[in-house]
Amino acid sequence: MTVRGVALAFLCAVFIACFGYINDAVLYLESFTNGSLLPIIVIGSLVFFVLCVNPLLCLLGRRISLRASELALIVAVGSAACSIPGRGLLEQFTHSMVMPFHWERVTPGWRQKEILSYAPEGTLVTLPDESAAEHAVEYDRIVTGYMMGAPKSVEDNRPLGESLRMSFKRVPWDAWRAPLVTWLPLVLLSGLASVCLALITYRQWSSHEFLSFPISDFTSHLVEREEGRLLPVVCRSRLFWIGLGILLMIRVNNGLCAWFPEYYIPVRLQWSLAPFAKVWPQLFRVPYGWGLLNFRFFPLVVAFAFFLSGEISLTLGLSQLCWVFFAFPLVTMGMDLNTDWVGGWQGWQRAGAYIMMFVFLLYTGRHYYGRLLVNAFRFKLLRGVDSASVWAMRLLIVSFVAMIVLITRIGLELPFSIITVTLMLMTFVVVSRISAETGLFFIQPRWTIFGLLAAGLGSYAFPPSAQIICGLVCVMLCIDQCQALMPYVTNGLKLCERSKLSVSKVSAVTWITISVATLLAVAVLLIATYEWGAPQNMDWSYKRLPTMAFRTALPEVMQLEAVGALEEAESLPWWNRLSRIAPRQNFVGAFVFGILGVLLLSYLRLRVTWWPLHPVMFLLWATYPMEQTCHAFFCGWLIKTCAIRFGGIRMARDLKPLMVGVIAGELLSAIIFMVVGAVYYMWTGDMPIVYRWFPR
Numbered sequence: 113m114t115v116r117g118v119a120l121a122f123l124c125a126v127f128i129a130c131f132g133y134i135n136d137a138v139l140y141l142e143s144f145t146n147g148s149l150l151p152i153i154v155i156g157s158l159v160f161f162v163l164c165v166n167p168l169l170c171l172l173g174r175r176i177s178l179r180a181s182e183l184a185l186i187v188a189v190g191s192a193a194c195s196i197p198g199r200g201l202l203e204q205f206t207h208s209m210v211m212p213f214h215w216e217r218v219t220p221g222w223r224q225k226e227i228l229s230y231a232p233e234g235t236l237v238t239l240p241d242e243s244a245a246e247h248a249v250e251y252d253r254i255v256t257g258y259m260m261g262a263p264k265s266v267e268d269n270r271p272l273g274e275s276l277r278m279s280f281k282r283v284p285w286d287a288w289r290a291p292l293v294t295w296l297p298l299v300l301l302s303g304l305a306s307v308c309l310a311l312i313t314y315r316q317w318s319s320h321e322f323l324s325f326p327i328s329d330f331t332s333h334l335v336e337r338e339e340g341r342l343l344p345v346v347c348r349s350r351l352f353w354i355g356l357g358i359l360l361m362i363r364v365n366n367g368l369c370a371w372f373p374e375y376y377i378p379v380r381l382q383w384s385l386a387p388f389a390k391v392w393p394q395l396f397r398v399p400y401g402w403g404l405l406n407f408r409f410f411p412l413v414v415a416f417a418f419f420l421s422g423e424i425s426l427t428l429g430l431s432q433l434c435w436v437f438f439a440f441p442l443v444t445m446g447m448d449l450n451t452d453w454v455g456g457w458q459g460w461q462r463a464g465a466y467i468m469m470f471v472f473l474l475y476t477g478r479h480y481y482g483r484l485l486v487n488a489f490r491f492k493l494l495r496g497v498d499s500a501s502v503w504a505m506r507l508l509i510v511s512f513v514a515m516i517v518l519i520t521r522i523g524l525e526l527p528f529s530i531i532t533v534t535l536m537l538m539t540f541v542v543v544s545r546i547s548a549e550t551g552l553f554f555i556q557p558r559w560t561i562f563g564l565l566a567a568g569l570g571s572y573a574f575p576p577s578a579q580i581i582c583g584l585v586c587v588m589l590c591i592d593q594c595q596a597l598m599p600y601v602t603n604g605l606k607l608c609e610r611s612k613l614s615v616s617k618v619s620a621v622t623w624i625t626i627s628v629a630t631l632l633a634v635a636v637l638l639i640a641t642y643e644w645g646a647p648q649n650m651d652w653s654y655k656r657l658p659t660m661a662f663r664t665a666l667p668e669v670m671q672l673e674a675v676g677a678l679e680e681a682e683s684l685p686w687w688n689r690l691s692r693i694a695p696r697q698n699f700v701g702a703f704v705f706g707i708l709g710v711l712l713l714s715y716l717r718l719r720v721t722w723w724p725l726h727p728v729m730f731l732l733w734a735t736y737p738m739e740q741t742c743h744a745f746f747c748g749w750l751i752k753t754c755a756i757r758f759g760g761i762r763m764a765r766d767l768k769p770l771m772v773g774v775i776a777g778e779l780l781s782a783i784i785f786m787v788v789g790a791v792y793y794m795w796t797g798d799m800p801i802v803y804r805w806f807p808r
Contacts, residue, residue: 113181113613114179114181116178116182117178117179117181117186118621120178120182121185121190121625122189122625124154124186124189124190124193125190125625125626126625126629126632128153128154128197129197129626129629129630131197131636132153132197132198132202133203134636136198136203137650138647139793140799141793141800141802142785142789143198144194144197144198145197145198145199145595146782147554148554148555148594148595149327149552149554149600150327150553150779151194152806153783153786154194156782158183158331158334158335159776159779159780160780162334162335162337162343163776166178166183166337167343170342171342180335180337181608181611181613183611184331184607184610185611185613185618185621187335187607188603188605188618188622189621189622189625189626191604192604192622192625193626193629194595194600195596195600195626196626196629196633197633198595199591199592199595200597201630201633202633202637203650203652203653203657204587204653204658205299205634205637206258206638206641207654207657207658208587208657208658209237209288209295210236210237210258210658211259211646211654211655211659212228212231212658212659212662213236215655215658215659216662221666222666225669225670225673227662227666227669228662230665231581231662232522234290234291234294235294235584236291237255237284237287237291238286238289238290238291239251239254239255239287250287253284253287254284254287257282257284258642258645258646259646260645261642262279279639279643280639282643283638283642292634294522295588296630298518298588299588299630300627300630301514301515301518302511302515302536302589302590302597303597303623303630304511304623304627305507305512305540306598306601307504307598307601307623308504308505308507308508308619309504309540310544310602310605311501311504311601311605311615311616312481312484312504313477313541313544313545313602314602314615315480315498315501317545318605318609321477323549324420324549325548325603325606326416326419326420326551328604328607328610330419331607332610333345333772334346335607335611336610336611346773349769349770349773351767351769351773352773352776353773354773355769355771355773355777356780357773358774359773359777359778359781360777360780362379363777363778363781363782364781364784365377366379366381370801371801381409381411395436395440397444398435398439398440399439399449399451399458399734400432400435400736401436401440403432403742404433404436408740408741409747410741411774411778412744412779413741413745414748414751414774415748415772415775416553416748417744417748417749417751417752418748418751418768418771419771422724422752423724424549424550424726425745425749425752427724427725427729428550428729428742428746429745429747429749430729430742431729431732431733431742434725434729434733439734448698451559453656454562454563454664455559455560455696457698457702458558458702459558459563459564460564460567461703461709462559462730463559463703463706464702464705464707465706465707465727465730466538466706466731468706468707468710469545469727469728469731470538470541470542472710472727473541473542473545484497484501484505487505488505488506500615504616512537515533516530519532519533519585522585524582524585525685527686528565528578528582531561531565532561535561539590539593540597540598541598542731543557543593543598544598544599544602546731546732547602548599548606552732552737554594554740554741555593555732556594556737557593557731557735558736560586560591561582561586561590562582562585562664563664565578567695567699568693568695569693569695570694571671571694572672572677573686573689573692575668575672575681575689576665576669576672576682579661579664582661583661583664587660587661594737597626601622605619709727709730710730710731713725713726713729713730752764755767785803788800
């Protein structure tokens with residue numbers, strides 16, 4: 113690990129974290145985090161660098177060019193930084209502290225029930241009481257200023273330094289001090305726990321279970337370069353250049369068609385099979401059933417199937433079809449299978465599946481994890497135990513306890529704090545496992561911890577105040593794990609180990625860099641928002657997330673108030689409320705089905721050699737990512753199966769450079785249009801035409 117590599121990795125991470133939100137929410141350009149666990153800004157830039165820039169640096173001098181280990185570190189740390197600007201943090205972080213005041217003002221039911229009074233002090237920005245004389249002025253300064261930004265009526269001709277100082281002073285830091293002190297320690301601790309979990313589980317998954325890590329496998333082909341060579345090893349294959357050239361031509365052509373539709377003819381990669389609905393019209397009654405009739409061919413996904421085992425690619429390809437055949441009889445009988453981010457049959461079933469998968473992962477690694485846990489409380493380590501993993505376990509325990517203490521101090525009762533932190537870290541582990549084993553780069557669990565507790569315990573045992581606090585914690589830290597930190601770190605550790613780097617040192621550099629980048633990014637976000645205003649066209653972050661906890665609790669407040677049990681539920685301690693647990697209708701059946709489904713398929717996979725399906729199906733089916741990519745995964749499985757059937761394992765191995773070229777062509781064309789859009793915006797000041805083809 114060189115000083116140059118660490119410095120470049122740090123600068124790249126800070127740039128992604130600080131400028132990513134401005135790029136996405138202020139300039140509305142192609143998102144840095146598009147591609148989720150395969151981010152364009154990192155992997156696409158890597159493709160361009162190793163094919164164009166690094167060879168030129170080699171010609172100037174061998175020492176000037178970046179080594180494979182340096183590139184691996186930059187990619188690992190830069191990818192981890194992609195968890196900051198998007199749904200991993202900034203997309204909802206500050207919005208959820210200030211926007212509830214706006215939505216309370218325009219929502220009569222909120223004001224009538226005083227729903228914001230259930231949020232503890234210090235969780236939202238500080239505003240004077242409505243009866244205070246300065247309330248209106250402070251509301252405009254803090255809330256309206258956040259929404260609208262600075263006045264733009266007069267052209268600003270001040271020097272850049274003076275403009276930056278005025279932008280910094282425009283932020284009401286006094287009002288933001290309390291919520292930032294409340295939430296930033298939790299963010300940093302969850303990051304520390306994620307990095308520690310990644311290091312702990314990586315040893316088990318890589319050295320003991322021999323997972324394939326498809327994303328790291330692909331990336332390693334791009335950074336591996338022999339001494340004295342200008343290009344990576346994979347570039348020697350003619351098939352690599354064929355795949356890259358074909359995809360580059362297709363994507364550039366389709367991108368130009370989006371810009372100039374009167375001059376170009378697009379290459380069609382999506383087909384509607386809607387006429388078949390006349391044969392089976394009941395298909396549209398099944399949630400996500402319509403997706404089977406919208407065939408999307410993603411070459412990127414098809415190529416990734418070559419990095420997967422046959423059972424996994426087949427499972428991903430058939431997941432939506434299996435869901436439709438399973439759900440259709442239930443819908444016909446009148447069962448409601450619809451769900452949202454807070455709750456519903458599908459979400460409860462996936463929650464049970466996630467918990468069972470986590471238990472199964474603990475069981476398979478029980479000896480390794482048990483030794484680490486025992487040694488974490490010993491001064492002298494047992495022989496054969498990795499000291500870095502032991503220290504990771506110790507730091508994990510410390511961060512786990514610290515998060516529970518901080519959440520309890522906010523106002524959530526101790527048992528619910530323990531459950532919240534445990535389930536949050538559990539989702540990080542399971543999403544990382546899915547990525548490491550399947551290579552899926554777009555993963556959405558699509559269930560929430562506070563929604564699960566509310567549905568499983570009922571509004572009396574889990575009262576509205578607890579729902580709102582737990583909901584705020586979930587929104588801030590783990591609302592959408594598609595861009596969580598741990599999966600990025602897990603894939604980065606595998607890439608760095610293949611480049612002969614110490615995974616413990618990489619973990620330390622990653623956490624330190626991410627912590628610094630997070631603090632800088634939050635400051636930049638506030639300055640940018642009070643300068644340009646909040647992104648009002650982004651409904652997910654502008655309205656749905658800031659109001660999610662309060663919208664969920666409002667019906668529970670009204671229900672308890674109607675039966676005269678609201679004050680009692682809020683005043684009694686948790687152990688006195690457990691006698692009135694009342695799960696919602698269909699919750700127990702859905703939750704148990706998820707548990708039994710994963711347990712059954714795991715047993716069949718271990719005991720029946722010919723069994724073709726992986727238990728990951730119950731974690732992924734009936735979600736938007738699988739609805740988008742299931743056809744492409746099935747095509748990839750079919751192509752790989754035919755290659756093995758008619759050419760053997762050797763043909764599948766020989767075709768791998770072609771698939772690397774296909775993925776590289778997709779990413780390279782994506783970074784090209786990202787740069788074109790940015791240049792067009794800077795040159796003209798107009799919004800560019802965004803051409804997007806990644807599943808999202």
